[in-house]
Amino acid sequence: MSFWTAVVIIVAIGAVTSVFRARYRAQAGIIADKQGNEQYIQQTDTSDRREVEELRERIKVLERIATDANTTESLKIRQISDEIENLRDK
Structure with a gap:
């Protein structure tokens, strides 16, 4: 070498x-x-990561609730359920 x-x-x-x-x-x-x-x-601590993941899941659920309540299908369902409740009250 x-x-x-x-x-x-x-x-x-x-x-x-x-x-x-x-x-x-x-x-x-x-x-x-x-x-x-x-x-x-x-x-970061593992408990902090777990808490952040849980909060992200909650935000996803809240976003889904906020957006799903304003669709035409959900409005129709709400209208039909209101009509059913009005008929029950009579």
Whole structure:
């Protein structure tokens, strides 16, 4: 093996190592600013995620209620049910 082949292999190993190191730090929530100062970012709690998902589901239901109440079919159904109730009252 020649000298330059060894240099290329050493540089490649260093590059691969730095990529794996950066990937691990990103998964762990460690970031570095431009000066090289490292900070740990706390990840969100699972209960917070669950609560956000529940709120999204509630919003979907409310949107469906708001939009479904204004369709022509729902207006017809409401009109028929009102007529039935009026007939029952008589």
